[in-house]
Amino acid sequence: MKVFIAAVLFVATLNVASASTGCKRSIRSCNVTDLATGLRSIVDYEGCTSMCCGSAIYERDIYTSCCGDEDTGLPYNPKTQHCCSWPFGKEYEVHDKTNNTAEFCCGITLFNNSASSQSCCNGYYNRPEVFNHMTEMCCDGNRQFAGDTAYTECCGDTSFDRRFSSCPCHDGSIAVGIPKQNAGCCYSSDGRSKGGYNTATQMCCNGQGFNKTGQFCCGGAVGNSATQMCCGDTITDVAVDQQGLSLACCVMADSTTEAYDSNTQICCGGAIHNRGSNVNDDLICCDGTVFNKSLGDACCNGEPYLSQDSACCENTVLPGDSCCGGIGFFAGSQTCCNGEISGNGLTWPACCTNQTFDAYTQTCCGGVLHNNPINPSALAEEDPVSHTTRCCGNFANDVSLLPYDYMSSMCCNGNIADLGGLSWATSTCCGNDVIDKGIYLCCDAVALEKDFGAESACCNGIVINGTSTLCCNGLPQPKPSANAQCCGGAAMDPSLEICCNDTPRTLNNVDPDKAICCGDGCIDGALYWCCDGKQYQKGALSGVDVSGLTCNDLFSG
Structure with a gap:
């Protein structure tokens, strides 16, 4: 009878608890360890x-929560206690809360961060440990x-x-x-090395x-400029007695490469030949055959010829210095127009589309021939027709x-403007x-006198002294220092101020290299974060390793 009453009371208690918490009754199982024997057994319990x-x-x-899991963990009350854990090592520790709001967990240890200089170095495999973020770094869990x-x-x-x-x-x-x-990453051509x-x-050079x-890249390998040279994609050694000479590469008959002195030697037919002394x-x-240069200074169809008065036209040596449709002609007195030689008797023969003309008296503009203009500054004894x-x-x-x-x-915006006696060199x-650019400035297509030499x-249509004045958003502003800069419509001294949203803000003795804008002011970026216009002291975020993180990393959901 007593057992029945107890069972009834237990059920009644469960019903009251379920009703007060809104919890739906459920029987769960727990693998319980007997502290006396160390043996484990499955025990059912009411989850509510x-x-x-x-x-x-x-x-x-x-206890309202578990610090850990069902197998390894400790019960705790989040209202009065901290759960400090290292999940990878399955280590958990419960600490009573104090009135100190600067305490935070690092692994299973609770730390006091009243000095606001500590953070937790969390690593997946390494045991978390506290570090001083002012003098230490946490990199992949290593302090x-x-x-x-x-x-x-x-x-x-x-x-x-990063400075060194x-x-x-x-x-x-x-x-x-x-x-x-100054750092760069050099990748190999196949992407396998860097x-x-x-x-x-x-x-x-190919990953290095x-x-x-003193060095060079040749075929993906690095060579020494003092003792080597690049021949094609092959690094070729240079003999000691060849160093300092005008060297060239010669592909030998056996496909190897050798260096030779181009001033005293010649490479021909896969061999190096010495030039004569005179x-x-x-x-x-x-074409791979060596000839004496007295026979000619150029080649045509495998034979030497003198290029001074001859041309190689379709493998045939003909009189002239140029070719037109397989025929030789002298370009100084003739021209090749539409595949035909013409222009005999012209001073400067030229071709305008399909027309032959004398460029001495005419000009071809857009495929149309025009007579050259009269030069108004020509002297009486000079030819008035322009030839320039x-x-x-x-x-x-x-x-x-x-x-x-x-x-x-001069041609200005597509319009011909007369110099009017000015020198083209100063116009x-x-x-x-x-x-005259020595006297005037061109400000927005308007000529203004150089009042300050x-x-x-x-500056917005007026002339200013560029040494003592800045033009900021179209407004003249006196320079507060020699290295002054514009900030919006104002000039500022970058050694004393920082530009925040186009408004100069005083540095307040913050190092310019470490200063950053935050809200309406300037803060020391080495000591503080700026997130959404508010400053946060680095390390003041409980249990967060701030090194290398951005505001988005810290405060995003």
Whole structure:
């Protein structure tokens, strides 16, 4: 009878608990460990009033959560206790809360961060540990001394000072001696290998860097400029007695390459031949055969010929210096127009589409012939017709193109403007007109006098002294310092101010290299985060390793 009453009371208790918590009754199982024997057994329990944590069953009216899991864990009350854990090592520890809001968990240990200089170095495999984010770095769970973390970054599990080193290929390999600002990653042609190099002093060669001076890249390999040279894609050794000579490459009969002195030797037919000691004994190579250069200085169909008064036209030597349709002609007195030789008796024979003309008296503009203009500055005894012409107009519209004398006129915006006695060497276009650039400035196509001489500059249609004044958003602003910069419509001294949303803000003694804008002011980026216009002290976020993170990383859902 007593057992029945107890059972009734137990059911009644469960019903009351279920009703008060809104929990639907459910029978669950827990693999419970007997502390006396160490043996484990499956025990059923009511999930609304109890919980399974660390191989034991606890009442929920005392402990509301499990710090860990059903096999390994400890019960705790989140209202009065902290659950500190390292899930990878299945380690859990419960600590009572204090009134100190700066305490945080790092692994299974509770720390006090009143100094706001500590963070937790969390690694998946490594046991979490506290580190000083002002002097230390946490890289992939490894705590390391860094000195000044304002200049330090992570490369894999190792930290480096970006002023002197870098992580160019982002593969965990640090390039010591290569600053981050000069670092580059050099990939091989097949993408299988890579390495860092200094872009200021080196270049990339198939996965490895080489020095711009003293080395070269040849066929994907690095050579030594002092003792080697590149022949095709093959690095070829240079003999000691050849160093410093004008060397060239010769592909030998056995397909190897050798260096030779191009001043005293010639490569022909897969062999190196010595030139003669005087000009009459010099050599020429025609289709793999060596000839004495007295027979000719050029080759035509495998034979030497003298190019001074002959041309090789379709493998035949003919009189002339040029070819037209397989016929030789002299370009100085004739021209080749539409495959035919013409222009006999012309001073400067030329071709305008299919017409032969004398460029001495005419100009071809857009396929149309025009008589050359009269030079207004020609002296009485001189030929008034210009012989120094170019075309001016809208080159998208051939009809608008006309010739002009470029010694007495200029082409300004497609319009011919007379120099009016000005020297073309000191003249320039301003809109459609010509101005003397030693006297005038061209400001928005308007000529204005240089009131301040060589220091004159344009600012929204007026002339300012460019040495003492800046033009900021079209407004003249006095320079507060020699290195002043514009910030919106104002001038500022970058050593004393920072530009935030087009408004100068005082640095407040913050190092300019570390200063960042935040809201309406300036903060030290080495000590604070700026997130949505508000500053957060680095390390003040409980249990968060802030090194290398952005605001989005910290505060995104």
